[in-house]
Structures are given as structure tokens and as C-alpha cells.
Amino acid sequence: MKLLVVEDDVELARQLEAELRAEGHLVTVKSDGIEAGREALKLGWDVIVMDVQLPSATGFQIIEVMRRKKIETPVIFLTARGDVKDRVRGLSLGGDDYMVKPFAIDELKARIHALSRRSSPGKAEDYAQLPAGWKINAFPRRLSINGQDVALAPREWSLLDLFLSHPGQIMTKNFLLDRVWGIQFDPGTNVVDSMICRLRKKVDPPGRSSHVETVRGRGYRFQRDV
Amino acid sequence: MWKQSEDAATDFSVMSRPGSSLWKLSFMLLAVMATALLLMWALSSWALTRSFDSVGRAVVLDDIDEYSVLYERDGLDAVKALFVAGEHEHDQLLRLLDAQGKVLLNVTPDGQSPFVWPDLSKKPLDPSGVVAWHREPEADGSTLTIGRKRLRDGGEIWFARTDRQDREAIAEVHRLILFAIVVTGLLLAGPLVWFASRVLKPVRTMITSAHQLKDEVNLAHRLPTTAAIPELNEFANAFNASLDRVQSLNDELEAANDQLAHELRTPLARIRGNIEGVMSQMSDPVLVQSAVHALEEIDRASSLIQTILTIRAGDARSMRLELKLESPLTLVTEICELYSASAEEKNVELELLFTGSDVQMLFDRQRIQQAVCNLLDNALAYTPSGGQIEVELEVDADSVTIHVRDSGPGLSDTDPQRIWRRFMRGSAASASTPGIGLGLSLVAAVANAHRGEAGAENRSEGGAHFWIKLPLPQHQ
Numbered sequence: 001m002k003l004l005v006v007e008d009d010v011e012l013a014r015q016l017e018a019e020l021r022a023e024g025h026l027v028t029v030k031s032d033g034i035e036a037g038r039e040a041l042k043l044g045w046d047v048i049v050m051d052v053q054l055p056s057a058t059g060f061q062i063i064e065v066m067r068r069k070k071i072e073t074p075v076i077f078l079t080a081r082g083d084v085k086d087r088v089r090g091l092s093l094g095g096d097d098y099m100v101k102p103f104a105i106d107e108l109k110a111r112i113h114a115l116s117r118r119s120s121p122g123k124a125e126d127y128a129q130l131p132a133g134w135k136i137n138a139f140p141r142r143l144s145i146n147g148q149d150v151a152l153a154p155r156e157w158s159l160l161d162l163f164l165s166h167p168g169q170i171m172t173k174n175f176l177l178d179r180v181w182g183i184q185f186d187p188g189t190n191v192v193d194s195m196i197c198r199l200r201k202k203v204d205p206p207g208r209s210s211h212v213e214t215v216r217g218r219g220y221r222f223q224r225d226v
Numbered sequence: 227m228w229k230q231s232e233d234a235a236t237d238f239s240v241m242s243r244p245g246s247s248l249w250k251l252s253f254m255l256l257a258v259m260a261t262a263l264l265l266m267w268a269l270s271s272w273a274l275t276r277s278f279d280s281v282g283r284a285v286v287l288d289d290i291d292e293y294s295v296l297y298e299r300d301g302l303d304a305v306k307a308l309f310v311a312g313e314h315e316h317d318q319l320l321r322l323l324d325a326q327g328k329v330l331l332n333v334t335p336d337g338q339s340p341f342v343w344p345d346l347s348k349k350p351l352d353p354s355g356v357v358a359w360h361r362e363p364e365a366d367g368s369t370l371t372i373g374r375k376r377l378r379d380g381g382e383i384w385f386a387r388t389d390r391q392d393r394e395a396i397a398e399v400h401r402l403i404l405f406a407i408v409v410t411g412l413l414l415a416g417p418l419v420w421f422a423s424r425v426l427k428p429v430r431t432m433i434t435s436a437h438q439l440k441d442e443v444n445l446a447h448r449l450p451t452t453a454a455i456p457e458l459n460e461f462a463n464a465f466n467a468s469l470d471r472v473q474s475l476n477d478e479l480e481a482a483n484d485q486l487a488h489e490l491r492t493p494l495a496r497i498r499g500n501i502e503g504v505m506s507q508m509s510d511p512v513l514v515q516s517a518v519h520a521l522e523e524i525d526r527a528s529s530l531i532q533t534i535l536t537i538r539a540g541d542a543r544s545m546r547l548e549l550k551l552e553s554p555l556t557l558v559t560e561i562c563e564l565y566s567a568s569a570e571e572k573n574v575e576l577e578l579l580f581t582g583s584d585v586q587m588l589f590d591r592q593r594i595q596q597a598v599c600n601l602l603d604n605a606l607a608y609t610p611s612g613g614q615i616e617v618e619l620e621v622d623a624d625s626v627t628i629h630v631r632d633s634g635p636g637l638s639d640t641d642p643q644r645i646w647r648r649f650m651r652g653s654a655a656s657a658s659t660p661g662i663g664l665g666l667s668l669v670a671a672v673a674n675a676h677r678g679e680a681g682a683e684n685r686s687e688g689g690a691h692f693w694i695k696l697p698l699p700q701h702q
Contacts, residue, residue: 012495080495082535084546085546101528104498105502181564182591183564187600189568193568216515218505
């Protein structure tokens with residue numbers, strides 16, 4: 001993917017560039033607001049990752065100009081301001097996602113992936129890559145594994161949907177909480193772990209390792225073949 | 227326009243309430259007027275009576291002397307002729323007695339039954355010719371002033387004068403005083419109306435504004451200035467100036483907090499990125515474990531920054547709420563679903579109860595969710611395996627209450643006040659219980675920002691009971 005990263009903190013910009021390059025993305029880094037704005041108005045970016053506080057122009061100003069000029073490139077805001085009003089403002093100006101520093105790089109990767117998927121629709125194709133023996137019926141929604149129907153609660157469906165549409169991608173707890181439950185804070189109880197456990201019991205083949213792999217300190221990853 | 231007139235009506239009803247300063251002022255003015263009236267009445271009566279009295283006596287004295295001289299010089303007929311010529315028949319009486327007490331002349335008022343002179347035989351006259359006085363009250367309230375004098379021939383002359391005319395004159399003066407007082411009283415309505423509209427109304431407006439300032443999230447509101455009363459205007463200006471200062475301090479503080487958060491988060495992000503960077507190169511499980519701990523600590527520190535900022539904003543009621551019309555039932559149902567797996571894992575029964583009918587109300591979903599989650603985190607942390615947690619949504623006419631009851635150790639006696647304070651942990655907390663003691667402060671701050679309240683108590687059957695109560699606006 002072609003990514004534009006706008007970040008004025010040199011150290012963070014370096015880390016982002018390295019991590020995203022390692023993922024196989026083509027990364028361009030800009031640190032000045034005006035320069036970044038000029039770059040953002042060009043077509044061809046898959047996703048723009050943009051800091052809000054920048055020298056000479058803010059990320060909010062840049063996206064306003066972009067959306068006014070009908071440039072609909074997906075934008076993820078990175079910011080050191082965690083207030084709800086800033087999140088709301090960023091999203092209402094046309095931002096697609098919002099992350100508060102410090103963030104897990106895996107979460108940024110998952111969000112970039114989610115945004116790029118959105119611009120190329122077609123969930124059915126993603127579900128083509130199902131584990132062996134799995135069958136998913138979209139309407140009515142039904143999962144059967146080896147001919148056995150598996151009953152899933154609505155939130156378990158959302159969870160599974162996220163995993164199936166981001167195969168091999170590490171998903172952080174924060175990302176899952178935000179996408180499945182709409183929660184943007186970290187509850188003290190390990191609610192996500194428990195929900196994953198419950199999901200595993202329903203979908204995992206007995207006697208083999210889990211489809212939902214725990215990546216220590218980072219999150220969870222869906223594995224098709226176990 | 228309509229709004230304004232409505233306000234004015236409210237103002238007036240407040241102003242005309244008994245006990246308001248308008249009432250007090252009216253009563254005071256009324257009392258002053260009444261006192262003035264009484265004083266003028268009494269003093270004028272006293273002074274006029276006195277002066278009429280002395281005038282009356284002088285008249286009687288003059289006439290007695292005049293008649294006695296005339297009688298002694300010109301005889302009875304001359305006296306009679308002078309009396310008639312004086313045209314005082316309606317208020318003066320004259321009687322002449324000879325030395326033996328026989329009535330020589332007795333002139334009584336016209337059209338009246340013959341006047342019966344009082345019997346004054348027990349008060350003998352001074353032979354030297356000094357006038358002896360007697361006052362005789364009459365049936366109509368007037369007084370007869372009688373002067374008697376011994377004549378040189380041994381007879382007596384009696385002359386009497388009623389003060390009926392004097393009394394009428396006094397009554398006339400009283401009527402004039404009353405008229406003056408009534409007119410003054412009516413004129414007093416002018417200052418009262420002025421007081422109500424130019425002094426009280428601005429004061430009421432200021433009170434309303436001050437109340438709004440107390441409740442409003444931002445400090446942008448200012449007291450209205452009023453040109454009519456220089457003192458009030460000065461007060462409003464001084465008050466507004468101090469508000470400007472408070473606001474600028476508040477803005478500075480907010481900016482400083484944001485700045486601080488920013489300054490802390492950026493280095494945390496750098497550290498986090500670096501740890502993640504080296505973590506992917508690590509193969510030693512001990513090193514990975516340390517790195518994971520470091521990441522967890524960074525996340526905890528960053529959520530601590532946010533929590534402290536949120537609590538501060540909630541306490542100051544300056545939390546910017548993202549209010550949306552939502553169903554509290556949906557909210558608690560979703561949270562219970564989220565926690566169901568964790569409860570199951572801990573072997574704790576999680577039950578959702580609902581009383582009342584579901585409503586749509588305005589609240590900040592994210593904040594309330596966080597507050598309820600904090601209560602549930604707490605309940606799960608303190609409830610032992612095999613215990614129960616009960617979440618209840620109670621909706622009544624004017625409030626929505628979310629209760630969280632657990633079967634844990636409960637709160638110790640001192641806890642209910644202590645636990646809401648920052649960084650305080652209940653006595654049941656052990657070193658392994660997660661949390662840093664900010665959770666309940668955040669619950670209280672969120673409730674406070676929604677103009678609600680949070681509370682805690684011990685259940686009679688054991689365990690703790692926490693609740694968040696949010697007011698329902700009446701129109702909903």
C-alpha cells in the first residue's frame with residue numbers, strides 16, 4: 001500500500017516509517033503542515049496517517065481542505081490529545097479513524113488494513129479464505145464447521161468477522177474493544193481475553209491449537225490453518 | 227420577545243412574593259406614612275385645641291366685661307340689643323341674674339329648647355369681679371365654656387360660648403391633612419415602581435445570571451450591566467472583571483493540562499515504539515516478558531493521564547460531554563454482555579435486572595460506559611468465586627439509576643466517604659487487586675458532569691452496593 005505519514009516528531013516518524021516499511025508498505029514521511037497538505041491533495045495514497053499538531057498547519061486544517069476538494073483518501077489521525085471532543089472533531093471533519101498516543105503499532109497496522117479494505121469492498125471474497133470445513137451463510141447469518149451449526153452471539157459474530165477480514169494481522173485489545181463494543185477506554189477487567197476464550201471454545205477444532213492465536217504483549221491473530 | 231416577557235413575568239412574581247425587598251420597602255413606607263399621619267393628627271389636634279381654647283376664653287372674658295359695663299351703664303335693654311346685634315345666637319349664651327338670684331335675661335340659641343344652665347351654686351363667685359370658669363360637656367361632644375362674674379349690684383352675669391365652630395375648624399384641618407397624606411401615599415407608588423423596575427429587576431437578572439454561571443459548563447456568561455443604578459453597574463463590572471480573570475485562569479489551566487498531557491504522551495509513544503521495535507527481534511522469553519510488562523506500564527501511564535484529566539474536568543463540571551439521545555437499557559445490556567464471559571471465567575453469576583420502563587435520555591455514552599465498567603471492574607475484582615453481581619437499571623419519573631451490587635467483602639465503616647477520594651483504595655484491596663484507586667473518583671466525576679451523583683453503601687446481606695444516579699429532565 002502507498003501510505004503518507006505526517007508526523008513532526010522525528011523519533012516517532014522514524015519508528016512509523018520502519019514498522020510500516022517492514023509490513024511491505026510504500027511509506028512517505030512529511031513533518032511540516034503545509035508541505036504535508038500539498039502532498040495529501042495528490043491522488044494515489046491508499047491511507048494517510050496524520051498527526052494533528054503540526055508546525056504551520058494542523059491536521060484538522062489539512063483534512064478540511066482535502067474534503068472540500070473532494071479528496072476522499074482515508075485519514076487516520078494520530079494525536080497526543082485524548083479528549084473526546086478532539087476525537088469527535090477529527091471524525092466530524094472527515095477523518096476516518098483516530099488514535100491517541102501512545103499507541104500500539106499493531107493497532108495502527110490493523111486500522112490501516114481496515115481502512116484499505118473499506119475502499120475495496122467485497123466481504124464475500126475475504127470469507128473465501130475460510131479454514132477447512134467452515135461454511136458461512138451471510139443471510140441468515142450462520143456458521144457451520146464440519147456440518148455442525150455453531151451458535152454465535154451478535155458480538156461474537158462481530159469479533160469473528162474482524163478476525164476473518166484481517167487474516168494474519170495482529171489485533172490489539174483496544175482495536176477489538178473499539179470495533180466490536182464501541183469502547184474507547186481500557187476496562188480494568190480482561191473482558192477481551194474472556195470473550196476470546198469463549199469464541200475459541202466454539203470455533204476451535206478439538207485437540208489442536210487455536211485459530212485465534214495470542215501474541216504475547218501485542219494482541220491476537222487469526223490463523224486459518226492450525 | 228416572548229421569552230423576554232415571560233422572564234419579566236417570572237421576575238415580577240418573584241419580586242411580589244411576601245418577604246421580598248419590594249414587600250419590605252412597601253411595608254416600611256406604609257408604616258412611615260401611618261406614623262406621619264398619626265403624628266400630624268395628634269399634634270394638630272393638640273395645638274389647635276389649645277389655641278382655640280385660649281381664643282375662646284379671651285372672647286368670653288371680653289364679652290363678659292363688655293356686657294357688664296353696658297348693663298351697669300345703660301341697663302338691660304342695651305345688653306339685649308347688643309347681643310342680638312352681635313348675631314352670635316347660635317354659639318353664645320347670656321344670662322343676667324339680680325342679687326336675689328332672679329333671672330333678668332336668658333338668651334339661649336335659636337330653635338332650641340330652653341337651655342338649662344348648669345347648677346353652679348356650690349361654686350360661689352369672687353366678689354372682687356374676677357371671672358370664674360366652668361366647662362360643660364355637651365351632648366354633641368362639644369364643650370361649653372362658661373364665664374361668670376359678680377356685678378357691682380350684687381347680681382351675676384353668665385356668658386357661655388360653645389367650641390362647636392372650633393371643632394369644625396379642627397376637623398377641616400384634619401381633612402386637609404388626610405388629603406395630603408393620601409396624595410403623598412399615591413405619589414410614593416412612583417419610587418416603588420422605580421425601585422421594582424430599575425433596581426430589583428436588574429438585581430433579579432443578575433441573580434439569574436449568577437445561577438447560570440454556577441451551573442454552566444463554560445464561564446462565558448457575564449452579568450448584565452444596568453445604567454440606571456451606578457452602584458449596581460459598578461458591582462456588575464467588578465464581578466465581570468473577576469469572572470474574566472477566573473476564565474483566563476481556567477483557560478490557562480486547561481491549556482496547561484492539555485500541554486502536559488501532550489508533553490507526556492509523545493515521549494511515551496516514542497518509548498513504546500522503541501520497545502515494540504526491539505521486541506520483534508527478541509527470542510528469549512524472559513526478555514519478551516519484560517518488554518510486555520514495560521508496554522503494559524506505558525499503557526497504564528497513558529490511561530492514567532487521561533483519567534486524571536477526565537476527573538479534573540468532571541469535578542470542575544467543565545467536562546465536555548458528547549451528549550446523545552440513547553437508551554440506558556441498551557447501554558447496561560451491552561456492558562453486561564461484555565462482562566459475561568469474564569464473570570463466567572471467575573465463576574461469578576452476573577445478573578441484569580430492570581425496573582421501570584425504558585427511556586431515551588441524553589448522556590455521554592462513552593463516559594457513562596466507562597463509569598459503569600469501573601463499577602463492574604471493582605465488583606469483579608472483589609467478588610470471590612461462586613459469588614453474585616447484580617446490575618440493576620432503575621428508571622423512575624425523574625431519574626435513571628444504575629445499581630451494581632456484589633457479594634464481596636463490602637466496604638469497611640470508614641470507606642463510604644473515603645473511597646470517592648482520589649488514589650484511595652478500599653480496605654478490601656490487596657496488592658494483587660488491579661487498579662490504582664482512581665476508578666471511583668472517575669465514576670463520581672462522570673456522574674457529577676451529568677449533574678447526577680454516585681453513591682455507595684454496604685448491603686444488609688453482605689457485599690457492596692454502588693450506584694450512579696442521573697437526573698431525567700422533566701420534559702423527557
